[in-house]
Amino acid sequence: MGKMTEFDVCLVVDDDEDILTAARLLLRGLFADVITLSAPEAAVEFLQGRSPDVVLLDANFGRGATDAKEGMVLLERLLAIDPDAIVVMITAHAGVNVAVEAMKRGATDFVSKPWSNEKLLATVRTAASLRRSRRQAPAGTAQAVAGEMPLIGTSPAMARVHSLIARAGPTDANVLILGENGTGKELVAQALHRHSARRDRPMVSVDLGAIATELIDSELFGHVRGAFTDARADRVGRIQAADGGTLFLDEIGNLPLHLQPKLLTVLEQRRVTPVGANRAVPVDIRVIAATNMTSEMLHDPRHFRQDLLFRLNTIEIELPPLRERREDIPALLDHFLDHYARRYGHARPRVTEAAEAALIANDWAGNVRALRHAVERALILAGDAPLDVDDFALTPSPQYRTIPSAAQASPADDLNLERVERRLVEEALKKHAYNISAAAAELGLSRAALYRRMEKHGL
Template sequence: MSKQVARILIIDDEEDILLSLRLLLSRHFSEVVTESNPYQLPRLLRGKTFDLVMLDMNFRTGDTSGNEGMRWLEKITELSPETGVIMMTAYADVKTAVEAVKVGAIDFLEKPWRNERLLTTIKAGLELSQSRRKVQQLTDQQQMLANDLEQPFSEIIGESPAMQRVFTLVEKVAKTDANVLILGENGTGKEVIARAIHRQSLRKEKVFITVDLGAIPESLFESELFGHKKGAFTDAKADRAGRFEVASTGTLFLDEIGNLSQPLQSKLLSALQTRQVTRVGANDPIDIDIRLISATNMPLYDMISEGSFRQDVLYRINTVEIKLPPLRERQEDIPLLVEYFLAEYARKYQKENLEIAKAAYPLLRSYAWPGNIRELRHAVERAVILADGNQLTASDFILQSPSANSKSKGEPHTVNLEELERWAVQKALTKNAGNISKAAEDLGLTRAALYRRMAKYEL
């Protein structure tokens, strides 16, 4: 007879009861844990996730009130609200049973019990616990999805040969579960491509969860990605599923993966290899089933040579690699993008009759767009806001000339270290016409270090 996969905890001060229940239930369920001391409950619940707890009502000799069992029931409900609890007592009465159910118990068993009734009650309790856990997981998913929907999103636009090659790759890889690495400068639309892959995948009806690894402090990495148990650290007020767990059966998008330190790369690699995560403060691994898409604007291959990025992590995340071209390499797409953003912001700012003069396009196509599509979007929005007439001309677009800008500004009028560093990086890039290797050499940095600073200052 195959056993049902379930972890059951039994708390009773009578060793004979514990032995009898362990012998009976071990024939039907995969794991049965017994404990005679109820004060061990918090430790047990923090260390493992139990599907069901069977709790005695009375632990003191001569006490038949059930008060102690009720207090421990409240504690279990506080520590692990999704876990079902079945109360047990030799002194049952209707009032006590009703009170226990009000506090959170799912059923009530009298001692001595009939085995058939016991097993039926436990199986019903397990189903309810699984339902509670599923509801909590869906709640976590909905919360993350709500946060995710607040992020800006636009359709993929492009007819250039460079973008057609990207579309072909997306179409080929989307229907598989292959891990995808998207490379490209800031503002080129890496997340938009990731979403396109998800929408065309076999997981399109499931969740798409994004994680900006560059925005997560190292101390919170495990909690954010793998989840935590209540009480695992000071601010852990309740059990919480991590991004891996919430994304299970769907797609997980790890943005700015090049920003991970080596220790965090090791933790990520372990999760990807085992396809399991363990919540902070817990001992039990949780199986995960995700489709992984990663992205970065950093030169991972150079970083491997320099020892700042692990080669085995790169092999794990880039079964297929997609390189997004910068906007300066797909100038023929600029009119399409401008028209799209113009329509969007004309509606937003109630200037529906706006159009763009054809004479403005040569200027827009000749500009280098160091901020790529993001910069173009902001330039169009600004032009729409400031426009006086019904037509946008070249003069409505405020585009910075790097060489003119650096001459007019000269040295920065500040002693703020971050502003000085930003100015130095910008000056080196301008001087070397965007050549990363030469700019890094002038600054005395590695290419990887320069890329990190460019990402930091959005250059």
């Protein structure tokens, strides 16, 4: 069975081989095929024959280039071939100015070098979802595809969450979901949508943490032709695209203060005015918002308008962190083992008692998302062997560490350079919970050099 991924093809165009390697390693879990090209002409030829989900495009080519002229020209050439192409610009110079100009010329979003892995993944996933929605929906609309991941948990804290979903879902009340990163806020939003009378209409998701601040206005509210330089066609915003359905505003805390009154007007009047338009368009939406901000920060008017908060949190659902519902970890573990065994065509592995105890004892700073990634990695790398503590890349308490048998060779006795390098890289990654920057610093390597060694050793 082949590897299952969320999307098909990502094209990365950059003249820096280290950037191409880093992008390929990072994105290979999201796309079935990550194509990397260093020459602009090769990208033009590629787009003439294939239609990728996302194009990651460098703003500058050639030694010393910083004005983004080459990237802008290539952007226009690619969009001339495929006007519906989703292009995310990569820039290391004058990021904001380049991003605004790129957006005016048709780019969807941008990322800055050096990028944050989590930020790049979120940006590219949002962009690919937009491409998918444009392909599946009629012209002028966008439809997000709901995930299949269930909301698992029978602990008292999760029982309260399930109860709130059951009661609030069938209503049209706006809902605000609070919780740390990785707790499953989007899953709650999807469950609310499935329980609603709008279930057969689109649920449109907007990750406000993955969109450049300067681009949020156009992304949410849309724009009309001529609204700004190079706005060559009307663009339907996400609010209008959700008409009749549900609008999910993820990371609502990232909505700039100057745009909060505009969203408040939409919620009060049920009308949206695209950038540059003179006439408002009626919309029928239910809004579900989510944030990792604390309740205290949300109630601070310096961070968030209180009248908008009043409109958004008719119902408030707070998701507990995984460390506060450890009794749910065995059920989550079972689900992820089944899920990834099917995905990768493996037999479901056995988990040792010591490993399960370590998983339950772990604090899981990344919550359910971190547990999910740990299980996926362990299943891929361990093969048919039972999964033990070390397979999950944890830093467990001493009582959960496995004790090597006397028959096992001491690392000090193994002088094979390849194995020693692999062991050092793996130990650094585990120590820093796969934070690439921290692990690279510990090893005295650049991020790009660490990525190359990870690819070399299959890490």
